[in-house]
Amino acid sequence: KNQVEQSPQSLIILEGKNCTLQCNYTVSPFSNLRWYKQDTGRGPVSLTIMTFSENTKSNGRYTATLDADTKQSSLHITASQLSDSASYICVVSAGSSGGSYIPTFGRGTSLIVHP
Amino acid sequence: DTEVTQTPKHLVMGMTNKKSLKCEQHMGHRAMYWYKQKAKKPPELMFVYSYEKLSINESVPSRFSPECPNSSLLNLHLHALQPEDSALYLCASSQDGANYGYTFGSGTRLTVV
Numbered sequence: 001k002n003q004v005e006q007s008p009q010s011l012i013i014l015e016g017k018n019c020t021l022q023c024n025y026t027v028s029p030f031s032n033l034r035w036y037k038q039d040t041g042r043g044p045v046s047l048t049i050m051t052f053s054e055n056t057k058s059n060g061r062y063t064a065t066l067d068a069d070t071k072q073s074s075l076h077i078t079a080s081q082l083s084d085s086a087s088y089i090c091v092v093s094a095g096s097s098g099g100s101y102i103p104t105f106g107r108g109t110s111l112i113v114h115p
Numbered sequence: 116d117t118e119v120t121q122t123p124k125h126l127v128m129g130m131t132n133k134k135s136l137k138c139e140q141h142m143g144h145r146a147m148y149w150y151k152q153k154a155k156k157p158p159e160l161m162f163v164y165s166y167e168k169l170s171i172n173e174s175v176p177s178r179f180s181p182e183c184p185n186s187s188l189l190n191l192h193l194h195a196l197q198p199e200d201s202a203l204y205l206c207a208s209s210q211d212g213a214n215y216g217y218t219f220g221s222g223t224r225l226t227v228v
Binding site for chain 2: 034036041042043044045046049089091093102103105106107108110
C-alpha cells in the first residue's frame with residue numbers, strides 16, 4: 001500500500017529561524033514528489049516538484065531534497081517569516097500505465113512561526 | 116493562465132437544496148480531480164476525469180455527482196447533502212502522462228446546515 005509519512009506533526013519556531021520538515025514514503029513505482037504549502041481554508045500551493053533523478057530543488061527560501069534510495073525527502077525553510085505559518089504537505093505520485101497518476105498525500109506538518 | 120479557478124469560494128446550503136460547484140482550467144490539462152478535505156486532514160480523492168473517462172471513488176455517496184462538459188470544466192453537483200459533508204472541496208488538474216503539472220484551485224468552503 002502506498003504511504004507517505006510526515007514529521008513532525010507540528011512545529012513552532014521563532015521568526016528568522018530555519019527549520020526542516022521530513023517526508024518518508026513507500027510509493028511504487030515512484031514518479032514524482034511535491035511539497036505544497038496550504039494556508040487554512042485555502043487550496044494547496046506547489047512549492048517544489050522533483051522526479052527520480054533530482055536530488056535538490058529550491059524555490060526562494062524553500063529547498064527540497066530527495067533521496068530516492070532511502071525514499072526520504074526534506075523541506076528546508078530558511079529565515080522563516082510569519083507568513084510561513086501554514087500546513088506543509090508532501091505528495092508522492094506513482095507511475096501508472098493507465099494515464100492517470102493518483103497521488104498519495106501525507107498528513108502534513110503544521111508550522112507556526114512566532115514573532 | 117496557470118490557474119485552476121473554483122467558484123463559489125464559499126457556499127452555505129440546506130439539506131434539501133441542489134447546488135453546483137464549478138472548476139475551470141485553461142492550461143490544456145487533460146485530467147481533472149475533485150477532492151474533499153476536512154479540517155487538519157489530507158485531501159481525499161472523490162472523482163477523476165482523465166482521458167475523457169470518469170473514475171469514481173466508490174466510497175463517495177451518490178449525493179455527489181460530477182459532470183465534465185468539456186476538457187476545461189469539471190463541475191460537482193450536490194443534492195440532499197448532510198451536515199457531515201461540510202468541508203473544503205478542492206479541484207485540481209494535471210497534464211497528461213507523469214502528472215507533473217498538478218495544480219490545485221483555491222477551494223470552495225461548503226457548509227451544510
